[in-house]
Amino acid sequence: FFSQSSAMSFSCTSTQLEVAGTVPVARSSHGISAAGGAAYLFGGEHVARTPIDSTLYRLDLAAPVAEWEVVPCAGDAPTPRVAHSQAVVAQPDGALHLYIFGGRVGISMDEKALNDLHRVILAPDGKSGTWECLQVQGQAPCPRSFHVMAACGDKLYVFGGCGAAGRLSELHCLDTKTLQWTQLPTLAAAGRGGAGFFASGDGKSLYVIAGFAGKEMSDLHRFSLETGEWTELHVAQDRGVPLLPRSVYAHATLR
Numbered sequence: 001f002f003s004q005s006s007a008m009s010f011s012c013t014s015t016q017l018e019v020a021g022t023v024p025v026a027r028s029s030h031g032i033s034a035a036g037g038a039a040y041l042f043g044g045e046h047v048a049r050t051p052i053d054s055t056l057y058r059l060d061l062a063a064p065v066a067e068w069e070v071v072p073c074a075g076d077a078p079t080p081r082v083a084h085s086q087a088v089v090a091q092p093d094g095a096l097h098l099y100i101f102g103g104r105v106g107i108s109m110d111e112k113a114l115n116d117l118h119r120v121i122l123a124p125d126g127k128s129g130t131w132e133c134l135q136v137q138g139q140a141p142c143p144r145s146f147h148v149m150a151a152c153g154d155k156l157y158v159f160g161g162c163g164a165a166g167r168l169s170e171l172h173c174l175d176t177k178t179l180q181w182t183q184l185p186t187l188a189a190a191g192r193g194g195a196g197f198f199a200s201g202d203g204k205s206l207y208v209i210a211g212f213a214g215k216e217m218s219d220l221h222r223f224s225l226e227t228g229e230w231t232e233l234h235v236a237q238d239r240g241v242p243l244l245p246r247s248v249y250a251h252a253t254l255r
Helices: none
Strands: 019-021 031-035 038-042 045-047 056-060 066-070 085-090 096-104 113-122 129-133 148-152 155-163 166-175 180-184 196-199 205-212 216-224 230-233
Touching: 031 085, 031 096, 038 085, 038 096, 085 148, 085 155, 096 148, 096 155, 148 196, 155 196, 155 205
Parallel strands: 019 066
Antiparallel strands: 031 038, 038 056, 056 066, 085 096, 096 113, 113 129, 148 155, 155 166, 166 180, 196 205, 205 216, 216 230
């Protein structure tokens, strides 16, 4: 557990949910986003480095028994892919827009990486939607996979990943209202894929935690959205528990 003032461990209970419905095939390198009492799953691989398909799944977390269902969508769905990034931007009227960026469709790390941007506009109940491939303004991030993306307000932030020339430590911002990409200051640390990446609850900071930079990392960096500056954070021994090196792990933000 990490707060803006310390890192600590705590006890909790993990329960495997019973699920029903159209259960997705087992997979990895997929994306999953939680919003509106449901989780949305897209992409991934069942056979190593072979994208499964472009089906969007929804897991109803509010039902007595969590139930998977396929979300039927009009429009042109993204190409099947692995190791993309995705995030949900909630609209003022409560509607949900799910964004998909990048990933790859090739066998090797430097093959057939993508930097296309797609959005599915979900119906109010989240059970149907419409895909669209977005035409953006500005310089889009280079093609990449195993990058991470976080939503903060009506903006999306993309960090790191693996491009054709190697691991990246760039930070980019997309304004979802204007579809304008802007490159922000680059993290002055080893490029990496599979990092933890999230926005603070107050909308003032972005955090990068660990990732793979030729080896598993355990460092912690903060980017101020107010000053545009990166800061490496160090947890004092008397204020927390050291994080073990890791990458491609799961995390969530509690508010």
